Amino acid sequence: MTVASSIESGFFDADSHMKWFAENRTLIFGISATYIAALKIGQNLMRDRQAFKLKHAMVIWNAALALFSVIGSIKLLPDLLEAVANRGFVWSYCTTDSLYHDQNTGFWSYLFLLSKVIEFGDSFFVVLRKRKLILLQWYHHSLMAINVWISYPYIPAIGRWTMTLNYVTHAFMYSYYSISMGVTGIQIGQMITVVAISTLAMMRKLTGDECDGPLGVLLFAVVMLTSFLLLFCNFFYNTYVKKIPGSKME
DSSP states (O other): OOHHHHHHHTOOOHHHHHHHHHHTTTHHHHHHHHHHHHHHHHHHHHTTSOOOOOHHHHHHHHHHHHHHHHHHHHHHHHHHHHIIIIIOHHHHHHOOTTTTTSTTHHHHHHHHHHHHHHTTHHHHHHHHTTOOOOHHHHHHHHHHHHHHHHHGGGOOTTHHHHHHHHHHHHHHHHHSTTOHHHHHHHHHHHHHHHHHHHHHHHHHHHTTOOOSSOHHHHHHHHHHHHHHHHHHHHHHIIIIITTSTTOTTO
């Protein structure tokens, strides 16, 4: 069942989508490899060309992703808040419940997965405008897409936190792209939180307590998110702290 048919029928069949992604796990590796190769080819093609302005295109792109992220936040945030307030903190990251199958949260969890591939477009704007393409850019996008694609069929409960915080962060990021220092700070806060949540879930799994989601998925999430956190902190330091006039850390 496609996204379009799900919308037309008014019914989202999560199981059919999970089955497809479970049967096509390796596809995302090819997509990510193509993405990285295309960036390299694009950089070579742009080497002796003038940078594209793309001002209007970027406004439309950021506005579309901002709107998408705001709606995603509206759909998932109430579930997270209700889970923490009424079910408890541990329940919120260890019990999947209907997160992936509910008509609202399930559908927007699925769209979250698809959006990670669509967001590859961010990097192509960097290349076409001849801006510096840093490791954080393509590493974050490609590994995030691989992670959500592979873990989706396993319906890990930590998704309640990771997806919701990502939606909220991106809602700010794409809406207020000009305040980049604040956005990076929000991203670092997001990473610290999801690393902590994923680690707590993994520790409960290791001690034999109930916590939805395979140990392998949780371990991969911890390693991946920790690497993101380190890269974001390094980016923040090099971009903002070292540039502060008179800073002792210059």
